[in-house]
Amino acid sequence: MVDKVVIVTGGGGALGKAIAAAMAAEGASVVVNDLGVSLKGEGGSSTVADMVAAEITSAGGRAIGDATSITTFDNAQQIVQRAVDTFGRVDAVVNSAGILRDAIFHKMEEAEFDAVMKVHLYGAWNMSRAxxxxxRQQGSGAFVHMTSAAGLIGSIGQANYAAAKMGIVGLSRSIAMEMQRFGVRSNCIAPHAFGRMIESVPGLSPEQQEAYMAxxxxxxxxxxxxxxxxFLCSDGAKDISGQIFGARGNEVYLYSQPRPIRVLQRGDGWTSQSLASTLPGAWRSSLTPLERTRDVFPWDAV
Structure with a gap:
């Protein structure tokens, strides 16, 4: 990552901060973008991004803080231009910014859905497009987008968050395919890391919550x-694009992506009645159950 310039959105949070610091430790110049808002996206302070940038600089790295919102395209263009004006170029964007507005679906308000979409999905699109x-001009570049098991597998009380995170998967895949000829890569990470995005876990008593968090x-x-x-922003991953990775503890894994797994064909076509009499029995064992993340990852991280 020596001499590369990286923008990390959400760079003031636990995950974004760790990524920004790791980029700088590998020799990259970093734009730490963070509004300094609460988990719900409320409030805001430019000092959060500046503090992370100052820590990186104190450790011998190169970084600047930025508190511009990523929820509009004009703002995203300003962030990217600031990276270019300050460091001379931009080589990678890590879309890590996020908020939560958890609610059971039938009680979720439009504003709760919209706010999460604006930060996660629109934010990723705005920054990537900017x-x-x-x-394209320099013939290289890398995008890393944070998706989530909430979308890939499922989560209760997070329809807005899950929809945004699955949208990011489609966005990343399209970027990877359309910008391949320009030497540009795009990948997703579904992180299982302690931070703000997991501090809102419903259904546990205070004691259970604290034990879980510990x-x-x-x-x-x-x-x-x-x-x-x-790694995904480095030259070591120059041939890797359009993928979904996971990271949990000392584990790194690769997610499958939707592909047809079973086919039913009927020469004279299907009716709803013939489907009802054939499909459930034929495909019952292949249907994806309504699992949660804890069902898919039953073992402890190490």
């Missing part, structure tokens, strides 16, 4: 995800 012309702090640290983000 950087794309620079990547375990997560010890076994799923943000600094264990950061190396994967650095």
């Amino acid at each position: 950087a794309a012309p620079h990547f 375990k997560r702090r010890a076994t799923t640290r943000a600094d264990q995800v950061a190396p994967l983000a650095v």
Whole structure:
């Protein structure tokens, strides 16, 4: 990552901060973008991004703080231009910014859905689109987007968050395919790291919540995800694009992507009645159950 310039959105949070610090430690110049808002996206302070940048600088790295919102395209262009004006170019964007507005679906308000979409999905699109012309002109570049098991597998009370995170998967895949000829890569990471995005876990007593959090702090640290983000932005991953990775504790894994797994054909076509009499029995064992993340990852992280 020596001499590369990286923008990390959400760079003041646990995960974003760890990624920004890891990028700088590998020799990259970093734009730490963070509004300094609460988990719900409320408030805001430019000091959060500036403090992370100052820590990086004190450790011998190169970084600047930026508190511009990523929820509009004009703002995203300003962030990218600031990277270019300050460091001379931009080589990678890590879309890590996020908020939560958890609510059961039938009680979720439009504003709760919209706010999460604006930060996660629109934010990722805005930043990626703003950087794309620079990547195209120089014939290189890397995007890393944070998705989530909430979208890939499922989560209760997070329809807005899950929808945004699955949208990011489609966005990343399209970027990877369309910008391949310009030497630009795009990948996703679904992190299992302790941070703000997991501090809102419904259904647990205070005692259970604290025990859960203590375990997560010890076994799923943000600094264990950061190396994967650095790798995907580096030249070492020059042939890897359009993929979905996961990181949990000392584990790194690759997610499958939707492909047809079973086919039913009927020469005279299908009716709803013939489907009802054939499909459930034929495909019952192949249907994806309504699992949660804890069902898919039943073992402890180490």
